[in-house]
Amino acid sequence: MIDFDKLDKTIHEKGRLSIMTMLASRGEWKFQELKDQLKMSDGNLITHLRSLQKVGYVSTKKEIKGRKITKYLLTRSGKKAFKEYLGLLEQIVTQGSSES
């Protein structure tokens, strides 16, 4: 039986899952890029990013020169947590496709 208690609630939410997937697929994303791709409001996006930072999955890089630009990326711990989350998804896919 799959242990659904292990399913990371922070990652599992749709908005944050899409953020995590993007960050995992490519190193760094600007706030604006995430916003454009995911079509989220400023408030919603920043809130999700904040909660991902709070649990230590995401960090930021600030541009020093020019207009203020913030880039978001996964931390080591974020990569690990996401990997584990994907492991669980794989289990679900496998079990769900078995159709016994």
Next chain:
Amino acid sequence: MIDFDKLDKTIHEKGRLSIMTMLASRGEWKFQELKDQLKMSDGNLITHLRSLQKVGYVSTKKEIKGRKITKYLLTRSGKKAFKEYLGLLEQIVTQGSSES
């Protein structure tokens, strides 16, 4: 880019996802069996089952003889929706594991 809008919100919630996974892996489950396996309260479990029924993913079979027993199973539409949901999970796993 993965289309996260297609991610079925009814299925995606942890509790209902675990129910759907169980129902997909084996034909019929008694209310009691689901409750024991998933360690949910009566109220929580029945509420999730109701919302799955409401969207037509789950149906019931009642025992006619003996103590009242209700069995839950996926409908055709539920199987289809779950399959599509799993398709999206697969995309996420694939993209997430690519680590470009």
Next chain:
DNA sequence: TGCATTAACTTTGTGATACAAAGTTAATGC
């Protein structure tokens, strides 16, 4: 010098909902 513009926020309000606890109904078996 100052004004419009833009990025990245913060604040606030609302509606939805996961979940637990406790109560209800109806049937069984002793």
Next chain:
DNA sequence: GCATTAACTTTGTATCACAAAGTTAATGCA
């Protein structure tokens, strides 16, 4: 007829996703 059990229903609470609007600070152009 009384305790027990399955399958609910009802109710309350706390969380949280999301949008809208306001804030701050920096830029570049008039």
